[in-house]
Amino acid sequence: MDIDRRPSRTYNVLHYKAVGDGITYDTNAFLKAWEAACSDPRNPTILIPRRKTFLIQEFKVWGPCRSPIYFKIQGNIVAPNAIWSNENVNLLTFLNVDGLTLEGSGEIDGRGQVWWDCEAQKTLAFLGCNNLIVRGIKVKDSASKQVTFYKCNRVRISSLKITAPDESPNTDGMLITGCQYVSVRRSTIGTGDDCIAIGPDSRDINISSVTCGPGHGFSIGSLGGVGTKSVVKNIRVTHSSVSNALTGVRIKTWQGGRGVVRDIVFKDIDFAAVTTPVVIDQYYCPSRNCQNKTSSIAIRDVRFEELRGSSSSEIAIKVHCSKDVPCKGIVMDNVSLNWADDRRAQPTPAKSSCYNALDSRFHGVTPQVECRTG
Structure with a gap:
């Protein structure tokens, strides 16, 4: 049974000067909202609101935080529609964040078509995150691996929809490596690799x-x-x-x-x-x-x-x-x-x-x- 984590305060990225027009970079607003929520001991929520599209580039955050965080993706998140890094990085990375819940009806679009000749960037990654819940989101068109779990323990994944064209190279839907006690349920995956x-x-x-x-x-x-x-x-x-x-x-x-x-x-x-x-x-x-x-x-x-x-x-x-x-x-x-x-x-x-x-x-x-x- 999934844990019901009831938050007490919401950190809306719009309150940190995110625009959500799909054109303006909102990475800094996401990082500021994370910094504030991570220091809150009262089970905070970070809200990515609906009816908005947020353009970000390498959102990377670390724990530990002072309490579990509820990361609610209701709107859409998109990568730049261009080659944006010479390094092997992820669009969104959570490192050593225990008690994280990432959930919502929004979509993460890696816009991977421009990368498929070089297979470098990935879309969503969790590294060293324990007691993790990932539920309900949609991920599509990663440049490489779509959702990665590395050295995470006690992970519950459910109701994900992950898609990429069947000819897209190396676009594993999920890569689970170095992990223990993981469940994946009720999900739909169609992609170009595993x-x-x-x-x-x-x-x-x-x-x-x-x-x-x-x-x-x-x-x-x-x-x-x-x-x-x-x-x-x-x-x-x-x-x-x-x-x-x-x-x-x-x-x-x-x-x-x-x-x-x-x-x-x-x-x-x-x-x-x-x-x-x-x-x-x-x-x-x-x-x-x-x-x-x-x-x-x-x-x-x-x-x-x-x-x-x-x-x-x-x-x-x-x-x-x-x-x-x-x-x-x-x-x-x-x-x-x-x-x-x-x-x-x-x-x-x-x-x-x-x-x-x-x-x-x-x-x-x-x-x-x-x-x-x-």
Whole structure:
């Protein structure tokens, strides 16, 4: 249950000389409102009022504050419609702000089209924020990652709408990395990369009732790049759907990494026109020019249950595990995936590709999975 934080004083950015015409920069007004609210011990609200559009550039604030803050976005926030920085920065960044609630019916527009050739700026980021609630807002067209959560604990995210064109590069809807005890519920994400990406050193993440598409589905990883160590565990993705996407549910690790991915559940998920709905890939290499290495992040105890729908390619299930560090304990139960071939009127049988998944069990799976070793 979300915490009801009742504020006692409201800091309206208009009272700090924000204009809200979408033309005049309002960053300083936002910063002044934050400074005043952050020093207030009485559970303040910062109000971004409705029927206004506020142009800002790199709003970046730090905690700790004297009490929890309610950041209410009722109007719209837009980035400059031009290249506005040579550095890798975010449009809005909250650092080490505990007890923050960011909520509202307004929209944050990253105006990312001008950036998509260089993939640098991001739109909304929370770093080191604990007991965080993000609810109800809309985010669109980030230059890169749309909403980022880094080293945040006890986070509740619900009723977000995140959008970007399917051809926009690297525009993950949410990136959750280094976080613990996170729930994502009742949200809609359509973008050019992963709808939700779970990065290194994350655990106890629950995702449910999320509609994904277009995009690259729900992904754990990539992990283990340049030989790094990572532990990701206790991840659940349930009661969701993926459509018109490259992948559906996926775990991807580089060769040469160290650590483990374990205790993962993908359950009750519908797929429609997904190129490859189910993927485990311990040979992740987007450049297709990677050296073979013997070490790898171990993948253990992953369950795929009650998955159904269609792939848009013949291979609906791809489980490619390392020869030197094989996957163990992969379970697929009640999985039914057909190949929706545009050349045929009816869905046709799909195929699977599997090797080096040891001590694994496949029950009631279509297409049938026969896993090779070596």
